[in-house]
Amino acid sequence: MKSNFSHIGLARLCEWFGITRQAYYQNHWEGVSTTIEEDLVIQQVKNIRKNHRRIGTRKLFEMMQPFLLEHGIKMGRDALFTLLSANHLLVRKRKRRIQTTNSYHWLRKYPNLIKEFVPTAPNQLWVSDITYWKINTAEHLYISFITDAYSHRIVGYHVAETLETIESIQALHMALSALGAERAMCSSPTIVTEAYSIAVLLM
Known part of the structure; x- marks a missing residue:
């Protein structure tokens, strides 16, 4: 907002919104710090995915614990999930289908006796x-x-x-x-x- 009203002093803007200049600077730098931390996390995720392309968020969160501790970044698994979702970095789960029909087997294949049969009553x-x-x-x-x-x-x-x-x-x-x-x-x-x-x- 300050950039949009550069002709008005910061003290006047803070007075209008009922905040102190200290609160303004604290909020500003916290936002910058959060952005830097998120960029670091995203870059680390991309580095891990180079060798583990299908790794999910839960396992990814466990692998990133040393990195988060080293950089003093406080981020839970839900926050990591939200960050990855916002940056289109979630991995879609592959649906595993159970095969209950096997047409390529060694058993005798019988002719289809019911191909032309249409039942007209129960128990036919x-x-x-x-x-x-x-x-x-x-x-x-x-x-x-x-x-x-x-x-x-x-x-x-x-x-x-x-x-x-x-x-x-x-x-x-x-x-x-x-x-x-x-x-x-x-x-x-x-x-x-x-x-x-x-x-x-x-x-």
């Missing part, structure tokens, strides 16, 4: 699917579903720690048990398995 066609729950940073639980293709109702499920086909078959057993022994015997179900999936024609 069941299909399976698998999803997963992340329970910690390194482990997952897999849940196999058996769904009625006509009503879209889940008729069987099974939770397991692996993607083995036997786990999906457990979900099928649950669905057949719910259907009833008599209905299952009369239906002569055709079961088609491929990798981790199952299709059942109850015709």
Whole structure:
């Protein structure tokens, strides 16, 4: 502001805003000091990223502790995050996808028996699917579903720690048990398995 009103003395400006000249100078130099510290931090971040391009803010903050102490810079992790965000220096996290479908396997591949089949009532066609729950940073639980293709109702499920086909078959057993022994015997179900999936024609 002083540069915009250079014809007015500093004492008059301070009087207008009700502050002392000491407070003005203190605020001015604190701003300059903060800018210098932020520039130092940004430069150090860039230096670290030369060898660690994908390093995140949390790990970066830990690595920078000796540097911050050496230069007497007080900056918490949240402040570092804000500074990196303002300067477009945050690293985007890569989404790790769990593969639950494998089309390139050594198992026998069966013909698609349901390609032209359209169910007209419940319990004519069941299909399976698998999803997963992340329970910690390194482990997952897999849940196999058996769904009625006509009503879209889940008729069987099974939770397991692996993607083995036997786990999906457990979900099928649950669905057949719910259907009833008599209905299952009369239906002569055709079961088609491929990798981790199952299709059942109850015709």
